Amino acid sequence: MTSLLDAPGVPDTRTSRSLALWFPSWPVTAWAQATGEDASAPVAVVAANQVTACSPAAASEGVAIGQRRREAQSRCPDLVVVPADEATSAREFELVVGCVERLSPGVQVLTPGCCVLAARGLASYLGSEAEAAETLLEAVVTGTGVVSGRAGVADGVFAAVQAAHLARGVRIVPPGESAAFLAPLPVSRLGDEQLTTLLPRLGVRTLGQFAALPSTAVAERFGSQRLRLQVLASGGDPNRVNGRTPPPELTTKLDFEPPLELAEQISFAAREGVEGFIAGLATAGLACTEVVIELTGELDEVVIRSWQTPFTFDAAAVLDRLRWQLQASAGSGLRSRVTGLRLTPATVDEQANHVTGLFGTGPDERVHHVLTRVQSMLGPDGVLTSRIGGGRWLAERQQLVAWGERPARSTPSRPPWPGMVPEPLPATVFAEPYPVALLTHSGMPVALNPRGALVGDPVTFAASGTTQPVIGWAGPWPVDERFWDDARHRRAARFQVVAGDGSAWLLLLDEHGWWAEGRYD
Amino acid sequence: MLAKLRAQLATADARIRPAGYPVASALAELLPDHGLHPGAAYSLGSAGALLLALLAEPSAEGHWCGVVGMPEFGTEAAQLAGVNLDRLVLVPEPSDQWLGVVAALSEVLPVLAVRPPGRVREADAARLASRLRDRGSVLLVHGDWPRAEARLELADPHWAGLGAGFGHLGAREVLVRGFSRRLAGERVARLLLPDGAGRLAVARPVVEEPIGLEAVG
Numbered sequence: 111m112t113s114l115l116d117a118p119g120v121p122d123t124r125t126s127r128s129l130a131l132w133f134p135s136w137p138v139t140a141w142a143q144a145t146g147e148d149a150s151a152p153v154a155v156v157a158a159n160q161v162t163a164c165s166p167a168a169a170s171e172g173v174a175i176g177q178r179r180r181e182a183q184s185r186c187p188d189l190v191v192v193p194a195d196e197a198t199s200a201r202e203f204e205l206v207v208g209c210v211e212r213l214s215p216g217v218q219v220l221t222p223g224c225c226v227l228a229a230r231g232l233a234s235y236l237g238s239e240a241e242a243a244e245t246l247l248e249a250v251v252t253g254t255g256v257v258s259g260r261a262g263v264a265d266g267v268f269a270a271v272q273a274a275h276l277a278r279g280v281r282i283v284p285p286g287e288s289a290a291f292l293a294p295l296p297v298s299r300l301g302d303e304q305l306t307t308l309l310p311r312l313g314v315r316t317l318g319q320f321a322a323l324p325s326t327a328v329a330e331r332f333g334s335q336r337l338r339l340q341v342l343a344s345g346g347d348p349n350r351v352n353g354r355t356p357p358p359e360l361t362t363k364l365d366f367e368p369p370l371e372l373a374e375q376i377s378f379a380a381r382e383g384v385e386g387f388i389a390g391l392a393t394a395g396l397a398c399t400e401v402v403i404e405l406t407g408e409l410d411e412v413v414i415r416s417w418q419t420p421f422t423f424d425a426a427a428v429l430d431r432l433r434w435q436l437q438a439s440a441g442s443g444l445r446s447r448v449t450g451l452r453l454t455p456a457t458v459d460e461q462a463n464h465v466t467g468l469f470g471t472g473p474d475e476r477v478h479h480v481l482t483r484v485q486s487m488l489g490p491d492g493v494l495t496s497r498i499g500g501g502r503w504l505a506e507r508q509q510l511v512a513w514g515e516r517p518a519r520s521t522p523s524r525p526p527w528p529g530m531v532p533e534p535l536p537a538t539v540f541a542e543p544y545p546v547a548l549l550t551h552s553g554m555p556v557a558l559n560p561r562g563a564l565v566g567d568p569v570t571f572a573a574s575g576t577t578q579p580v581i582g583w584a585g586p587w588p589v590d591e592r593f594w595d596d597a598r599h600r601r602a603a604r605f606q607v608v609a610g611d612g613s614a615w616l617l618l619l620d621e622h623g624w625w626a627e628g629r630y631d
Numbered sequence: 632m633l634a635k636l637r638a639q640l641a642t643a644d645a646r647i648r649p650a651g652y653p654v655a656s657a658l659a660e661l662l663p664d665h666g667l668h669p670g671a672a673y674s675l676g677s678a679g680a681l682l683l684a685l686l687a688e689p690s691a692e693g694h695w696c697g698v699v700g701m702p703e704f705g706t707e708a709a710q711l712a713g714v715n716l717d718r719l720v721l722v723p724e725p726s727d728q729w730l731g732v733v734a735a736l737s738e739v740l741p742v743l744a745v746r747p748p749g750r751v752r753e754a755d756a757a758r759l760a761s762r763l764r765d766r767g768s769v770l771l772v773h774g775d776w777p778r779a780e781a782r783l784e785l786a787d788p789h790w791a792g793l794g795a796g797f798g799h800l801g802a803r804e805v806l807v808r809g810f811s812r813r814l815a816g817e818r819v820a821r822l823l824l825p826d827g828a829g830r831l832a833v834a835r836p837v838v839e840e841p842i843g844l845e846a847v848g
Contacts (some may be wrong), residue, residue, distance in 0.1 A: 149652065172770075199755060237670035246824065265843050296661070391769055394748035464659070476739050477695055477739045477740070479718075479738075479739075480735055480736060480738050480739045481720060481736075481739075483735055484732055484735050484736065485664060487728055487731065487732065487735075488722070488724075488725060488728065488732070490772065492722060492724070492725070493720060493721070493722055494717050494720075494721040494722070494723065495716070495717075495721065496721060497716055497718060498710060499708050500708065503706065504707065507707055508705065508706040508707050508708075510723075513720070531799075532799050533711060533827065533828055533829050534680075534708065534711065534801075534825040534827065534828065534829035535707050535708040535711055535802070535829060536705055536828070537678075537682075537683055537704075537705045537708045537709075537825075538678075538679055538703045538704075539703055539704075539705040539706075539707075539708075540703050541702055541703060548842060551662070564796075567795075567796065574766075582790065582793035582794060582795065582798075583793065583795065583796060584793055584796060584797055584798050584799055584800075585796075600750050606791045606793060606799060606800050608793055608800070610788070612787070612788035612790070614793075614800055614803070615790075628678070628705060630679070630680075630790075630800060631677050631678070631679030631680065631827075
């Protein structure tokens with residue numbers, strides 16, 4: 111720190127030539143890449159009700175970063191509002207970085223949308239820095255189709271990124287001129303909120319003016335951590351490009367030549383590839399808990415499904431999932447013979463977290479093994495676990511999940527669910543509607559008038575061929591839910607009935623007639 | 632001499648096997664050994680609240696339970712009865728493989744409820760019984776079972792809380808009858824199954840308390 115205090119504003123001799131690639135409003139581009147939508151339309155990415163990125167078309171209509179969503183929509187009525195998705199941004203940028211890494215290793219990703227690399231190696235190979243930058247941008251265009259990229263080359267990472275921001279294509283700042291290049295830029299470029307608001311009020315508007323301040327005064331007024339920013343403003347970026355090691359390729363792709371038809375053939379042909387896939391993960395020190403299996407048919411149809419396990423996948427478990435997916439998609443998703451198979455580890459974890467203890471990891475793992483065996487007898491949906499979700503209908507509340515799968519995100523089960531029946535609950539819940547009849551004295555079905563009141567008192571109850579007198583009943587308890595959604599709208603009246611033999615029923619009357627929802631037995 | 636050897640054998644056996652799975656005390660009265668005996672099969676006359684009450688205690692103790700062949704098993708009622716859904720495995724439609732499924736599950740699930748799709752042959756039951764004895768699992772069968780350890784049935788149900796057009800279902804007072812080849816005669820208990828909260832409770836005989844009049848003012 112003392113060396114910085116001694117010589118502020120003097121470009122550090124260690125700063126190296128850096129090449130920055132910047133893709134303006136990357137979240138918009140990432141969204142367009144991921145969904146195949148048009149990024150030239152007015153698009154704004156919104157997080158916490160504020161615009162965080164917008165497409166050039168939206169910006170020309172007056173949409174700006176930091177606006178509230180409603181304000182942006184009022185500026186540009188046909189604005190497409192997209193929720194911010196950092197995972198997609200990062201994932202799409204990974205493809206761009208992949209294109210760059212094919213030409214030059216040692217890429218450092220600063221944020222999704224901005225990366226830097228050392229310029230020297232590629233520039234000396236291709237002849238000039240401008241040539242290197244253009245080659246990289248071209249590689250990105252051919253590799254991913256993203257055309258918005260800009261490049262900047264300067265001394266130090268900070269100056270290179272600023273050059274890329276100002277570039278129309280490629281901007282080269284010659285060696286030793288970074289300080290002069292940075293001097294006229296506004297202090298907001300430092301990205302420090304306090305300095306951005308405070309310095310202009312003190313009359314310091316540009317990076318050059320900020321760099322010219324005595325460093326002791328800066329340390330006194332803004333704290334010693336801001337001295338680093340002053341060094342950046344003076345063009346003496348002490349940071350070097352910290353290139354990453356490309357992550358190992360874990361996805362496995364298998365091609366079947368000639369195409370295969372039978373599930374057994376495919377599992378047999380895939381065995382070696384699957385074992386290699388698991389071995390590759392093991393070499394990387396990873397354990398896979400979710401795998402995506404992608405099958406391609408001769409007619410270019412693709413069947414994708416993600417599989418999870420509470421433990422880790424080994425080769426046999428992946429082959430099981432492959433067989434299940436083949437059986438499930440035969441005839442429906444896959445209409446022809448299978449030509450290709452791709453295995454992608456969707457969720458991985460450190461292998462150390464999944465190592466079996468010296469004496470095993472207790473009874474639960476044995477439970478898993480046996481249940482998996484039963485699943486291979488009956489199919490994946492043969493063995494279920496249950497949890498209670500939200501809803502007003504008993505069958506809807508008890509969510510059944512195949513063993514090993516993650517339950518779908520659901521509404522909470524705790525109240526309020528007005529219209530839910532009071533405890534105790536029926537021990538028998540019919541998954542399929544179970545037809546019954548509730549009759550009045552004259553033998554007509556009990557009905558409701560348009561206002562929901564009862565027409566005729568229940569006297570006789572008939573279920574599965576037997577008829578009994580009604581000895582107690584209550585209702586109607588109307589349930590009318592989701593009237594705003596035609597597809598999920600459901601309206602019915604509930605009744606509780608005790609029949610002559612002492613059996614108690616929870617009944618439903620809807621537009622199709624009488625059903626039993628459950629039986630208290 | 633023989634009695635001494637038998638006692639020795641019994642203590643050795645008890646050391647290897649768990650003593651039995653716990654049962655709510657109200658139901659324990661009806662069963663031989665006052666609990667669910669490992670390796671035994673119990674036949675139930677109804678699969679509803681009675682089954683839930685039998686599953687609740689072992690589940691609360693941390694044992695895994697399985698329910699085979701009951702597609703309309705109400706898991707929310709099970710949760711109310713005290714069954715831990717995290718350790719409950721459902722195989723709703725085992726179809727004709729139910730024997731194989733039960734045999735496989737008995738390796739790891741100590742308490743298994745099953746509804747056989749049809750009549751159970753004596754030979755199948757004997758084969759499964761030896762497997763259950765080997766693993767120490769308990770089988771709760773909805774329906775008849777050859778050589779069941781005990782049979783529990785419900786009789787004379789009375790529902791509280793529901794009138795002619797008003798109220799809602801509350802507790803059910805029911806007579807639970809237990810038969811066993813190891814116990815002479817039948818044993819009965821009057822229980823609330825379920826009570827107002829969906830659990831098992833002992834029915835208290837209604838005692839008319841005299842209303843004490845007290846002079847005031």
